[in-house]
Amino acid sequence: MAWRFLFNPDLCIGCRSCELACRNEHAAQGGEQWRTVKEAFLGAKTLGYFLSLSCNHCENPECIRVCKEGTYRKRKDGIVIHDPRHCSGCGSCIRACPFGAPKYSAVTDRVSKCNLCVERLDQGLPAACVVACPVGALTHLFPNEPDPEGVKEFVEGVGDVHITKPSIRFMFTAD
């Protein structure tokens, strides 16, 4: 088991506080937007819900496999870390990630991505996006915490890529 996000689309109001908190927290690392809030449509024009997504810290991360510089590593607690010191900015991870999590920064000429606020977690603090969410739609689960009953691994609007096994979990209030 690993650190992972738990997102409840029923609660999300699309306020983008998580996006903003993420950018504030990591502005020094190139200022790229690691977390995005997007709309998931059910049917042609019906807005189903909002989704707040960033790196899913997959079990089989493609970014780790394709990076020839050894820039990525996966900690024992499941967090996929990108070390910009080794990054050449080639962008192979950006193309490989089915969720588009790694972002290229024109400022640093390197790639960066969500690290689940690992420094905060190591100090016992929740990730910045989790703290910022005013409605509690975005939380995270501890490495040894089992998935709550009724969670889903994929929902409409998220690329359902089974092979990388993303760690994020979704839970609807109605379920």
Next chain:
Amino acid sequence: MTDYTDWVKLIARAQADKCGLVGLSRILMERIGQTVLVTDKRGQVLAWQATPNNPVSPEEKIHIPNSVLKSGEMAEGIITIGGRKFPFYCWPISFKKIWGYLLVLKGDETFSAEKLGFIECVASAMLVDLSKNQELGELKQHLRDEFIHNILFNNAENIFAAGKTWGWDLSQDHVVLILEGIKRGQGRGLHEVRSWIEAILNTRYPGVACGMLGNSLIVLLPLRHQLSENRLGVSKWKGLALNAFEQLQKELSEFELWGGVGNMHWNTSSLYRSFQEAKVALQLGRYVDKRGNLVFFDELGAIRLFYNQREQDLKDFFEEVLGPVRLYDEQNEADLLYTLWVYSTCGGKVVDTTAKLHIHANTLRYRLRNIEELLGAKLEDPEVYFNVYAALKVGVMLGLFAGTK
């Protein structure tokens, strides 16, 4: 009684002095004047003390007779050590489960009740040491697993130095093999046999590094000689993985084994890439590739293009190409998709396909004609066949139809 109390005190002091199984065996041997052996539950000799007039030295592992294994209590038997036969008494060292065995080779005399009491007392004391040994072994295994985990997720620092502490020369190139297995009929994984697998591999491939990650056993097979990255090298490292896998399949006949092998990156610090590739090979190979239970990442071919596509895109592709056939199967309870799958995996050979499906060649031809009508295209057309084959692989990968019956 005083004698027995003194004996208990002696044993307790010896334990406090951390004399271990060897010390306890010696104390017992001196007391009863007979050769003493201690083994784990599998018969691996952990300690022995021979009397000066009967110097025996047992093999690394001895065969515990079935009568002893079955009884679960003190039993007698005959054991062969160094080509000589010895009658023995054997006490299982147990508490809730069997931890090991204490064997005392018999001379001509029969042991008195008092002597038997002394021996049973030592057997209980040995229980503590055996459990300590096991705890230590488990801790070591845990630390080794952690180290392997760190290598494979690019977390390790000073890989070479740390590897040496475990007896692994990580400056050599290694092939990464991931193994998963299920005991037929019981559904249990490789956890219970991992030590055995490690022992088998260590005998044949000295310096092999193994670690358990979840339900997978990760094996880093060392290439004995540095090979250059050329065709010869490729065939050698693949052969190495194949041989190791085949040997394990033979030894673990009661297990269904699957394996995935990553590419060689000719650099220890890139083992994490091989590992990711091996994982992909194992997963995709299990779903799609039925050529064998060992799959190499670089032999996955075009399937690799599918595996990080969105499931919906893949489903759409399947429906576009094979939708009419799937619909026909559903409405008529037919087996056209499966027929087409077997026909493809048999390389379009009618004889092989009919043998696998247990149907007549004319039935197969009729079904293939039917499929062509539904698709509105000829399977001989390479473009059509490519799409059909790709869609079939997608279908099996996503479980849209069963690739086996």
